[in-house]
Amino acid sequence: MPVRLLLARRDFRRLLYCRFSSQWGDGLFQTGLAGAVLFNPERGADPLTIATGFTALLLPYSVVGPFAGALLDRWDRRRVLVGANLLRGVLVVTATVGLLSGANSNLLFLLSLFVLGVTRFTGSGLSAALPHVVPGQNIIQANSFAVTLGSIMAVVGGGCAIGLRKLFGEGDTGSGITTSFAVIGCVLAAFFAIRFARGRLGPDEVDEPAATMLAVARGLIDGGRAAWRAPRVVAGLVALIAHRASTGVALLMAVLLMRYYFHDYGPLKAGLAGLGEIAAVVGVAIFIAGVITPRLVTRFGQNRVIVASLLVVAAAMLGLGLPMTLPSVLGAAFLLFGGSQVTKLCVDATIQTDVGDESRGRVFALYDTLLNITQVAAIALAATVVPDNGHSPGLIIGIVVIYLLGIVGYLLAIRRVRA
Numbered sequence: 001m002p003v004r005l006l007l008a009r010r011d012f013r014r015l016l017y018c019r020f021s022s023q024w025g026d027g028l029f030q031t032g033l034a035g036a037v038l039f040n041p042e043r044g045a046d047p048l049t050i051a052t053g054f055t056a057l058l059l060p061y062s063v064v065g066p067f068a069g070a071l072l073d074r075w076d077r078r079r080v081l082v083g084a085n086l087l088r089g090v091l092v093v094t095a096t097v098g099l100l101s102g103a104n105s106n107l108l109f110l111l112s113l114f115v116l117g118v119t120r121f122t123g124s125g126l127s128a129a130l131p132h133v134v135p136g137q138n139i140i141q142a143n144s145f146a147v148t149l150g151s152i153m154a155v156v157g158g159g160c161a162i163g164l165r166k167l168f169g170e171g172d173t174g175s176g177i178t179t180s181f182a183v184i185g186c187v188l189a190a191f192f193a194i195r196f197a198r199g200r201l202g203p204d205e206v207d208e209p210a211a212t213m214l215a216v217a218r219g220l221i222d223g224g225r226a227a228w229r230a231p232r233v234v235a236g237l238v239a240l241i242a243h244r245a246s247t248g249v250a251l252l253m254a255v256l257l258m259r260y261y262f263h264d265y266g267p268l269k270a271g272l273a274g275l276g277e278i279a280a281v282v283g284v285a286i287f288i289a290g291v292i293t294p295r296l297v298t299r300f301g302q303n304r305v306i307v308a309s310l311l312v313v314a315a316a317m318l319g320l321g322l323p324m325t326l327p328s329v330l331g332a333a334f335l336l337f338g339g340s341q342v343t344k345l346c347v348d349a350t351i352q353t354d355v356g357d358e359s360r361g362r363v364f365a366l367y368d369t370l371l372n373i374t375q376v377a378a379i380a381l382a383a384t385v386v387p388d389n390g391h392s393p394g395l396i397i398g399i400v401v402i403y404l405l406g407i408v409g410y411l412l413a414i415r416r417v418r419a
Helices: 003-007 010-037 047-063 065-074 078-100 104-130 137-168 172-179 184-194 213-228 230-259 273-302 302-321 324-354 357-383 393-418
Strands: none
Touching: 003 137, 003 302, 010 078, 010 104, 010 137, 010 184, 010 273, 047 104, 047 230, 047 357, 047 393, 065 324, 078 172, 078 184, 104 137, 104 324, 104 357, 137 172, 137 273, 137 324, 172 184, 172 230, 184 393, 213 230, 213 357, 230 273, 230 357, 273 302, 273 393, 302 324, 302 393, 324 357, 324 393
16 A cells, blocks of 8 residues: 555544654653753763663663553553653653753653653554554555654654754753753644544453553563564564664764764764764664665565664674774664664564554563663663773674674574474
8 A cells, every 4th residue: 555545544644643743752852861961061971871871761661661561452542642641741841840950860860761651651552553543454564654754753853952952052951941842742642642532542352350450460471472472573572682782782882982082074073963963864774764674575575684684784883883983883873773673663563463452562562671671781781891982892893793693593583483
């Protein structure tokens, strides 16, 4: 089905607008907070502080994931999307007050935990609801289109945060004003979500115990069982774990390199502006991945596409990552995030087609939990060995090894499909 026909479906457009608003606000909030703590002239940042910041940004995806999954398979997803976005707006205002009052970094990290924790309900809910607004045979195309443009909107939100910091200042006051703009995304996302009819986004069936807390406690276990019954999902998770661990190490190095090692290189800038350049490159990579992934899967098959994405990124880290110059790092980021997005789109579509609606929310929650725990662990381990300026050829080699192990793990896991 051409994209124009997907966009002709009113409920698909509404879900798309909800995703765009939510992810724009998410990108703005995360970049604004990162700038407030990591690139603020009024504050310092060493590898452990940066690792703590990444943990604060990623931990909610792991801790809240099981709760989000269980409740999304139990509650009306429309109501969850509305409530989560309104609550997130309130928490963004609270975080803004913390920034304006000069709260210490640990308190800001704690506030971000609450904001991003609630965000998980929105992200998982949007993914679980998609099969309710498009035909089953168009899931891969619709998912690729929605996730790709949603990710680009997050990058746009990050770019807006960088621009707003330039306008209002890079200290605590300017950072607080910048972060407050994320409320706009929260309110818009709630507005679009509330326009769905009750029950329109599922779940159609509820396979849950009567007690909500018991449903929450069982979320990860049930998600794991549902995923295990879908071998292609397990294999895809193995590949994504390799991508996510490598991305975690690369992100930590990128922040340190941009702040302490790189200098402006012609038109290319270091510092927070350099991270903005990386974000722009990532946005282009995500867009291209969204365009080519359905075609690649149709022509070569999902297995070959996923293995190729792992191989391409491993080669890119050797050829472009090792020199560790500003231009080569931008090239490595393009292939790293492009390859990761190709794999993610394949795995998202597999979950949406291979897992029943009664378990889909829990599988997406398990998926988020595993991937983000992996990324947090990788960042924490890298922070203990990376130099303060981020220049570490050894960590680049480690990333390559992770990708090679990911290929082996994927090929072993996919054998269950053929067995």
